[in-house]
Amino acid sequence: MQDLFFYLSKVFWALASPDHFLLLLILIGLLLVWAGKRSGLWLALSSVTLLLVVAVFPVGNLFLSPLEQRIQRAELPDSLAGIVILGGAEEATLSALYGLPHLNSSAERVLVIPALAKRYPEIPIVITGGSSSILYQNYRGADVVAQWAEQIGIRERLIVERDARNTFENALYSAEVVDKTKGPWLLVTSAFHMPRSVGIFRQQGWDVEPYPVDYRVSTNQPAVQFWRNMRDLSIGVREWIGLIAYYLSGKTSQLLPGRES
Secondary structure, eight states: OHHHHHHHHHHHHHHHSHHHHHHHHHHHHHHHHHTTOHHHHHHHHHHHHHHHHHHHSOTTHHHHHHHHHHSOOOOOOSOOSEEEEEOOSBOHHHHHHHSSOOBOTTTHHHHTHHHHHHHSTTSOEEEEOOOOOSSOTTOOHHHHHHHHHHHHTOGGGEEEEOOOOSHHHHHHHHTTTSOTTSOOEEEEEEGGGHHHHHHHHHHTTOOEEEEEEOOOOOOOSOOOOHHHHHHHHHHHHHHHHHHHHHHHTTSOSSSSOOSOO
């Protein structure tokens, strides 16, 4: 069942991603125009207009802001059972091809490790992340973090879980390498991803203390930066779709989980 959920989510997102979806609408519109349908011109022009709006305005903030503000970062507690850091900050394919750890725009998930390791010198730190790709399952995100940690001399502090393909499996497989019943566990992931992550982990019996990083929303002012605006819109839409899907499939008990369960 987990495999079916994983593959269906990949196929669905390939079509529902805002950039793919708008380009698909433009293509359909042009085909309708070629077939002599006036509705095709309306569809194509509307889609192009939406692309231009995204090119100028940070539309993604409408989706990201409620997620990032849902769970505020609190002061670090005096004691913890351990730390779980969710993968997703790694460029596993590039890292494997060039032999160097490559990180993406969510790098703060990884960059907080040294400070947390220094703050809590005696507790386990789990980095969990396999491959979210259908085609490249051999390239695992956690391996990239392990390589980076080796370079800076803290590899021995990490427990590497390299099989999880999504957040549900992050919680599931991490529980196989540590005792989740001895809480609380500091949960580290991007701020926009924290509500869904908290809901999933708590549904599986983890006592987690959220520690959001990697904030995206800085300003609502217009700016011509299409690539960033489209990226943030895609992230926000994807996260809300994920919240709905995980709630409907029983993987979370709340549609929008908060700090309190």
